[in-house]
Amino acid sequence: MTESAAGAESRGTVLVALSINLLIAAAKGSAALLTGSSALLAESAHSVADTGNEAFLLVALRRSRRPADQTHPFGYGAERFYWSLLAAIGIFVAGGVAALGGATAAIGRAAHHSNAAGAALGPATPHGSSTGNHGPSPAPRSPRSHPTAGGTVIAATSAIPVGKAKSFIDPATGGPAWAVHPSDGTFIAFSAVCTHAGCPVQYDPATVQFVCPCHGGVYNARTGHVVSGPPPAPLQAIAVRAVDGQLWVGR
Numbered sequence: 001m002t003e004s005a006a007g008a009e010s011r012g013t014v015l016v017a018l019s020i021n022l023l024i025a026a027a028k029g030s031a032a033l034l035t036g037s038s039a040l041l042a043e044s045a046h047s048v049a050d051t052g053n054e055a056f057l058l059v060a061l062r063r064s065r066r067p068a069d070q071t072h073p074f075g076y077g078a079e080r081f082y083w084s085l086l087a088a089i090g091i092f093v094a095g096g097v098a099a100l101g102g103a104t105a106a107i108g109r110a111a112h113h114s115n116a117a118g119a120a121l122g123p124a125t126p127h128g129s130s131t132g133n134h135g136p137s138p139a140p141r142s143p144r145s146h147p148t149a150g151g152t153v154i155a156a157t158s159a160i161p162v163g164k165a166k167s168f169i170d171p172a173t174g175g176p177a178w179a180v181h182p183s184d185g186t187f188i189a190f191s192a193v194c195t196h197a198g199c200p201v202q203y204d205p206a207t208v209q210f211v212c213p214c215h216g217g218v219y220n221a222r223t224g225h226v227v228s229g230p231p232p233a234p235l236q237a238i239a240v241r242a243v244d245g246q247l248w249v250g251r
């Protein structure tokens with residue numbers, strides 16, 4: 001086979017590969033649009049990168065065939081390696097950027113779902129007092145502001161019988177919290193955010209404990225201390241005070 005015939009064959013092979021990769025990229029891209037599959041989208045990007053790779057190889061073949069001249073007495077054959085190197089670098093960079101973009105999007109989606117789940121699993125019950133139901137609960141009602149001083153009413157003390165608890169939103173943080181009436185005339189409150197991974201804990205009146213539905217962490221509802229499970233620290237305490245039959249939080 002002559003040198004020019006071999007060159008034509010190489011060019012033909014690259015052109016066939018380029019055309020097929022273009023078709024594959026279009027097919028994968030269409031399927032990704034129809035199904036919303038991120039895996040197919042990544043595959044489509046992969047095929048586009050392959051197509052770009054073959055475009056570089058075509059350039060390499062064309063430029064390397066130029067005859068020797070005064071500035072390149074040995075010809076331009078070495079350019080083939082230069083353009084092949086560019087093709088390899090292009091694939092590497094495109095793959096890396098696509099992987100980083102996909103990872104960033106996945107982390108963003110996971111964080112969004114985690115926040116949404118946290119909101120949906122808030123600790124409120126229809127009338128505030130816990131019944132020991134650990135399932136998803138509706139959002140707590142907005143607390144009232146103090147009419148004459150700082151602070152917020154979170155419940156009438158009569159609404160929290162001894163041994164029960166009431167969920168509320170901590171005005172200081174905007175996070176879910178529980179007010180507990182563990183013994184006659186004593187009221188305490190804790191953040192409902194588990195110190196392990198941030199899931200909202202639920203109150204269990206049978207044991208006077210907080211139970212985390214995510215990984216089974218258990219807290220003493222009288223002290224906030226960890227009883228068992230993976231939480232590394234007690235629940236954060238919130239200062240509350242009972243005044244004129246109402247439970248206040250804040251100054």
Ligand code: FES
Pocket residue numbers: 194195196197198199212213214215216217229230231
């Ligand atoms: S998030 Fe509560 S135990 Fe893991």
